[in-house]
Amino acid sequence: MVFLLIFFMISVLVLIVQLFLLKKELTQMRIQLRAYNERKTNKKIDVTLVNKEIEKLGQEINNLIDLYTAENRKRILFEQEHKQAIANISHDLRTPLTSILGYIQLAEEEVTSEESQELLQVAKERAKRLEVLLKDFFELSIIESMDHQLKPERIALKKLTIERLMDYYDQFQEKKLEPDIDMPEQELYIHADVSAVTRVIDNLLSNAVKHAEGNVSVRLEKQERYARLTVQNDAAALKDVDVERLFDRFYMADQARSGKSTGLGLSIVKSFMEKMDGNITANWKDGVLSIVCEWSLTND
Amino acid sequence: MSEYILRTNQLTKRYKQTLALDNVNLHIREGEIYGIIGQNGAGKSTLLRVITGLALPSGGSVELFGKSERNEWVDMQKRIGALIENPALFSNMTAIENLELHRLQRGIPGRECIKKALQLVDLEHTGNKKVKNFSLGMKQRLGIAIALLSDPEFLILDEPTNGLDPTGIVELRQLIKKLNREKGVTVLISSHILSELHQLATSFGIIHKGKLLEELTAKELDEKCRKYLQIKVDDPKKGAIVLEQTLAATDFEVLQDGTIKLYEYLDDVRTVSLALTKNGLVIEHLSHHGDSLENYFTKVIEEVYHD
Amino acid sequence: MINLLKAETFKLKRNKSFWMIAGLMAGTSILFHILIMTEWWMMSGTKFDAVGLGKLNGLAPFTVPVFFNLAVCSLAAFFISSEFSESGVIRLQVMSGYKRSHVYFAKYLVFSFGTIIITVVIPLLTAALIAVALGHGDILQAQHFQYIVGTYGLFTLQLLGYTAIVMMLAILTEESGKTIIFSILFTVLVFVIEQFAYHPSVGWLYEHTIFHQFSFVFTPELSGAEWMRSTAVGVITILLVLAIGMAVFNRKEIK
Numbered sequence: 001m002v003f004l005l006i007f008f009m010i011s012v013l014v015l016i017v018q019l020f021l022l023k024k025e026l027t028q029m030r031i032q033l034r035a036y037n038e039r040k041t042n043k044k045i046d047v048t049l050v051n052k053e054i055e056k057l058g059q060e061i062n063n064l065i066d067l068y069t070a071e072n073r074k075r076i077l078f079e080q081e082h083k084q085a086i087a088n089i090s091h092d093l094r095t096p097l098t099s100i101l102g103y104i105q106l107a108e109e110e111v112t113s114e115e116s117q118e119l120l121q122v123a124k125e126r127a128k129r130l131e132v133l134l135k136d137f138f139e140l141s142i143i144e145s146m147d148h149q150l151k152p153e154r155i156a157l158k159k160l161t162i163e164r165l166m167d168y169y170d171q172f173q174e175k176k177l178e179p180d181i182d183m184p185e186q187e188l189y190i191h192a193d194v195s196a197v198t199r200v201i202d203n204l205l206s207n208a209v210k211h212a213e214g215n216v217s218v219r220l221e222k223q224e225r226y227a228r229l230t231v232q233n234d235a236a237a238l239k240d241v242d243v244e245r246l247f248d249r250f251y252m253a254d255q256a257r258s259g260k261s262t263g264l265g266l267s268i269v270k271s272f273m274e275k276m277d278g279n280i281t282a283n284w285k286d287g288v289l290s291i292v293c294e295w296s297l298t299n300d
Numbered sequence: 301m302s303e304y305i306l307r308t309n310q311l312t313k314r315y316k317q318t319l320a321l322d323n324v325n326l327h328i329r330e331g332e333i334y335g336i337i338g339q340n341g342a343g344k345s346t347l348l349r350v351i352t353g354l355a356l357p358s359g360g361s362v363e364l365f366g367k368s369e370r371n372e373w374v375d376m377q378k379r380i381g382a383l384i385e386n387p388a389l390f391s392n393m394t395a396i397e398n399l400e401l402h403r404l405q406r407g408i409p410g411r412e413c414i415k416k417a418l419q420l421v422d423l424e425h426t427g428n429k430k431v432k433n434f435s436l437g438m439k440q441r442l443g444i445a446i447a448l449l450s451d452p453e454f455l456i457l458d459e460p461t462n463g464l465d466p467t468g469i470v471e472l473r474q475l476i477k478k479l480n481r482e483k484g485v486t487v488l489i490s491s492h493i494l495s496e497l498h499q500l501a502t503s504f505g506i507i508h509k510g511k512l513l514e515e516l517t518a519k520e521l522d523e524k525c526r527k528y529l530q531i532k533v534d535d536p537k538k539g540a541i542v543l544e545q546t547l548a549a550t551d552f553e554v555l556q557d558g559t560i561k562l563y564e565y566l567d568d569v570r571t572v573s574l575a576l577t578k579n580g581l582v583i584e585h586l587s588h589h590g591d592s593l594e595n596y597f598t599k600v601i602e603e604v605y606h607d
Numbered sequence: 608m609i610n611l612l613k614a615e616t617f618k619l620k621r622n623k624s625f626w627m628i629a630g631l632m633a634g635t636s637i638l639f640h641i642l643i644m645t646e647w648w649m650m651s652g653t654k655f656d657a658v659g660l661g662k663l664n665g666l667a668p669f670t671v672p673v674f675f676n677l678a679v680c681s682l683a684a685f686f687i688s689s690e691f692s693e694s695g696v697i698r699l700q701v702m703s704g705y706k707r708s709h710v711y712f713a714k715y716l717v718f719s720f721g722t723i724i725i726t727v728v729i730p731l732l733t734a735a736l737i738a739v740a741l742g743h744g745d746i747l748q749a750q751h752f753q754y755i756v757g758t759y760g761l762f763t764l765q766l767l768g769y770t771a772i773v774m775m776l777a778i779l780t781e782e783s784g785k786t787i788i789f790s791i792l793f794t795v796l797v798f799v800i801e802q803f804a805y806h807p808s809v810g811w812l813y814e815h816t817i818f819h820q821f822s823f824v825f826t827p828e829l830s831g832a833e834w835m836r837s838t839a840v841g842v843i844t845i846l847l848v849l850a851i852g853m854a855v856f857n858r859k860e861i862k
Contacts, residue, residue: 041365041453042453043453046408046409046450046610047407049404049407049613050609054409055410056410057409058409058410059412069483069484070482073481073484076484094553095552098537099540099541099544102535102538102539102541105537106538135556349861352702353701353702354698354702354860354861356858356860371706374704374705374706375704377703377704382702384698385695386694386695387694388695388696388698389694390618391694392621392623393621400617401618402614402699404613405611405699405700406610407610446699
């Protein structure tokens with residue numbers, strides 16, 4: 001009788017321990033899966049090898065991860081190749097284009113007939129436009145390709161913005177624009193790639209110069225942990241639907257596709273902001289377009 | 301996920317009087333195949349031993365998957381597969397037993413992974429043969445199989461071609477490329493043989509006497525090692541025409557800033573400069589660029605010596 | 608932790624030295640028991656005589672450190688030290704993403720398990736078998752049984768302290784040969800100290816080590832205080848040596 005009782009109690013104890021281990025194991029698996037689903041890790045799950053069924057479950061989960069990885073890799077590789085191809089194409093196009101321009105230049109010197117000169121002039125203009133387009137296109141493809149790596153450093157954003165504004169002073173003057181400038185009192189420091197930030201500010205300013213019909217405002221401010229740069233210009237013709245597409249490649253609101261604009265400027269801005277882990281948004285309200293860029297402030 | 305799989309910050313390792321690692325700042329990004337090049341005794345193994353937690357740093361820190369605190373960092377080792385120096389094997393066990401032991405240790409569910417790993421390194425037919433009867437190459441391959449068993453995100457291989465025959469080396473290279481491509485495995489591989497890494501790595505770190513002298517991408521390295529004439533003339537467009545028409549050159553590039561890189565006529569600078577000047581161009585700059593791979597590395601190492 | 612234990616057990620099961628030592632111990636043990644029980648060999652004055660278990664005198668040699676230490680340190684040498692020297696398999700374990708203290712503790716548990724099999728289970732089991740085989744089954748009665756379980760329980764506790772010490776030596780020396788030599792030297796040193804135990808201060812100290820306890824626990828009818836003291840000595844030794852061993856292993860460079 002005593003032995004039976006002891007046997008019974010031991011059995012209960014063993015079962016309780018097993019239940020406890022099983023529960024702990026399930027928790028462990030859930031935590032690992034969660035980390036995977038939150039994309040914090042690519043690690044397959046591991047288990048405590050105490051229960052055959054748990055082990056098999058773990059194996060099946062890992063098979064699922066394998067499937068996901070394989071599909072995901074295919075997509076990533078495809079995108080990479082695509083971007084690389086674009087980068088290569090724009091690179092390869094440049095050399096022949098340079099010689100085309102050279103040949104046109106040579107022809108201009110040789111040809112005397114006025115009619116031909118005119119034709120050459122058109123050819124030259126088109127080739128020049130192609131050159132600009134290619135330059136922007138090349139830049140964008142480079143930013144988006146894997147090879148491009150930013151070199152972050154500490155940047156005084158207020159100083160940089162003012163510098164860029166000075167450079168654009170002439171262009172504002174030309175269009176008789178008087179930008180409304182609002183800078184914070186203290187300097188704002190961010191951690192980012194200088195050339196990328198410069199390019200972002202330049203593109204935003206040149207975009208504003210190109211499209212403004214009267215008012216332009218540039219505002220830099222501190223918003224909690226962010227440095228926020230807002231560039232506004234009135235753009236009565238813009239509609240809501242356009243705003244959503246502003247950052248698309250080759251999107252141009254006026255659809256004219258003429259002049260020097262390529263429609264890539266804001267795509268470049270967006271790509272850079274994404275690479276720098278910044279935010280970019282565009283709003284159109286009451287005929288005013290605002291483009292807002294945000295960078296995290298450095299801690300010190 | 302953090303951008304860097306591995307980053308070391310001023311990592312230093314001192315053995316009594318000698319500095320095995322001297323303020324090393326290594327950066328490995330996700331998806332890279334990072335090759336560490338250095339002569340024997342340059343500090344490659346020490347670096348890998350510190351990264352894998354076999355040796356403790358005397359100074360500086362290691363950040364693995366964005367974690368540098370030691371407890372978290374130990375946990376991150378689970379995401380790594382490594383082969384450091386000679387393969388760590390039980391010689392009185394078979395290949396399968398060695399892998400099973402490692403499987404138990406890591407808690408990898410299912411014995412399927414053992415078969416897969418053996419297939420990857422072409423050892424699936426060793427049966428009951430004990431490891432002590434394996435050839436050096438077979439042991440090496442089994443060591444690699446162990447590193448691959450857990451399907452790691454980050455694979456660390458220390459001189460993995462040791463003891464492999466030429467076919468084995470080619471197979472290993474293909475295997476690493478395949479894992480990198482199809483599974484996105486980040487790889488850190490060390491070698492003292494340049495040409496071996498050159499065909500494989502996407503980034504390089506050059507280490508010498510415990511110092512990481514330079515980090516560069518394969519593209520940058522190729523750029524530095526591809527020989528060309530750098531030409532700058534007052535009118536690049538015309539210059540391009542001259543190259544095409546007068547010299548019948550096809551392999552050249554015009555860069556954004558108007559500099560021309562000519563990959564032909566390397567031994568005939570005279571002809572090039574004559575052709576350019578004859579066509580009324582002013583040559584602002586004309587020089588040879590590029591090095592052979594070996595020369596480049598020797599140069600990097602020597603530069604530091606002379607300082 | 609459970610995975611580490613499974614891995615260590617897997618290794619122990621495939622460890623040739625372990626089976627060889629176990630075989631040797633079983634052989635010696637059987638021989639002793641047969642000789643003693645058939646009274647070919649007389650042994651007197653043992654603790655077993657005192658409780659009327661003279662038939663089990665064959666167990667006596669297996670409770671003396673100088674004797675069993677050979678088996679224990681050989682096992683330590685070929686189960687633990689060899690992992691450091693023989694192609695450095697310890698590296699794989701350290702790189703597997705476990706805290707080093709866990710690795711150490713798992714090794715300690717399985718190594719102790721092997722030791723208990725060799726020095727406790729085998730002698731006792733063979734004794735019982737031989738006793739039954741030679742028709743002395745009557746000694747396995749409840750009252751003796753209680754004595755054996757009690758004393759061997761305490762003995763095992765002291766043994767766990769001893770394995771902790773030997774394991775630390777194995778980790779420190781990193782090589783099978785050195786492990787054996789140092790363990791033997793250590794045991795001999797303790798043996799020498801024992802000879803000086805008449806000196807009061809040395810004697811007091813010695814009485815509070817597991818080495819004294821190894822034989823002391825076989826004293827018939829231990830008092831409650833003595834029980835407590837034996838348990839305390841064993842537990843404190845285990846905890847202390849394990850803590851030191853883990854600290855050493857934590858800072859260790861793995862070659």
